[in-house]
Amino acid sequence: MTRLTRADLDALPAYVPGRNVADLARELGIAEAIKLASNEVPFGPLPGVAEAVMAAVGQTHRYPDLGAVALRDKLAGRLGVDADRLVTGCGSVALAELLAKATCLPGDEIVYSWRSFEAYPIIASGVGATSVRVPNDAGHGHDLTAMAEAVTDRTRLVLVCNPNNPTGTSSRKADLDRFLDAVPDDTLVVLDEAYREFVTDDDVPDGLRTYGDRPNVVVLRTLSKAWGLAGLRIGYLVAQPEVAAAVRKVLTPFSTSTVAQAAALAALDAEAEVERRCAVVISERDRVTTEVRKLFPDVPSSQANFVWLPLGDQAVAFGAACEQQGVIVRPFAGDGVRVTIGTPEENDAFLAAAEFAAKSL
Incomplete structure (x- = not known):
């Protein structure tokens, strides 16, 4: 059969988005899952x-x-x-x-x-x-x-x-x-x-x-x-x-x-509101970093709206364990896990899931 597309693209991995929250909630039989995988801000649209x-x-x-x-x-x-x-x-x-x-x-x-x-x-x-x-x-x-x-x-x-x-x-x-x-x-x-x-x-x-x-x-x-x-x-x-x-x-x-x-x-x-929201994210980022370092001391300091867990070959297993607790994070196979900063309640849920996941590794 004649090839119609470039052969070199076969080796190219597709972009992987964060998993759908409705799919996970349905799998677990829970009302709502938490998505901390895509670096979104959790506060809804800005005023106006x-x-x-x-x-x-x-x-x-x-x-x-x-x-x-x-x-x-x-x-x-x-x-x-x-x-x-x-x-x-x-x-x-x-x-x-x-x-x-x-x-x-x-x-x-x-x-x-x-x-x-x-x-x-x-x-x-x-x-x-x-x-x-x-x-x-x-x-x-x-x-x-x-x-x-x-x-x-x-x-x-x-x-x-x-x-x-x-x-x-x-x-x-x-x-x-x-x-x-x-x-x-x-x-x-x-x-x-x-x-x-x-x-x-x-x-x-x-x-x-x-x-x-x-x-x-x-x-x-x-x-x-x-x-x-x-x-x-x-x-x-x-x-x-x-x-x-x-x-x-x-x-x-x-x-x-x-x-x-x-x-x-x-x-x-709405720049003033953006600054207020960013301040909340930054405060929560610092809190999550402090807490998660109790489990994984090598977590680097972040200047973004997420934290990085350098878990290497354990990244995928950690992500799967968090999903069992209804929290979606973003594992990168062989490297680590990226966790978006959410609301304080969402971050509390992640920290609980992280403790569960750490024990299962």
């Missing part, structure tokens, strides 16, 4: 978002604004950059895909830390690029020195996830300074800052403020996490105008929906 969505629904028979002009202008004003440096898209991951399309031809290289965001190898393979995976350091974070050494004349893109998903670790300014100085000017460095709003370490720089003037640096952000728009998929990048213009050329037309644009505009008016 639901109303904006309902109003926008009445215009869904029309195509959305292709340039998302109102949203770009609002983001530009908030960030203090020119609007021509901004591109919006269907989440920051979609924008990372577009950056790969705008920079890479088959055989070019994309360098990233591993383990890091599980979409990175999918993005690289999607454009026929070669993944260059640099192992995390002993603290489960990026080894930026090794990443810089891995850059060759074939490297077109370097992805730096800061804070890192799924480990929650962060790269600090001094290390990033040395790294960016070592990367050639003709190699694009993407600072993926999807979890920036949860950072409390003053030594972890704001990529846009600190490095946004560098021609070869792009900063990715999302409204899916702290801003509570995971179900509407919207993010943005900030780059130099010529890079942003190239990304727009490969952008899927009308990929930022009318509803998503309206929701994002409303959400950006």
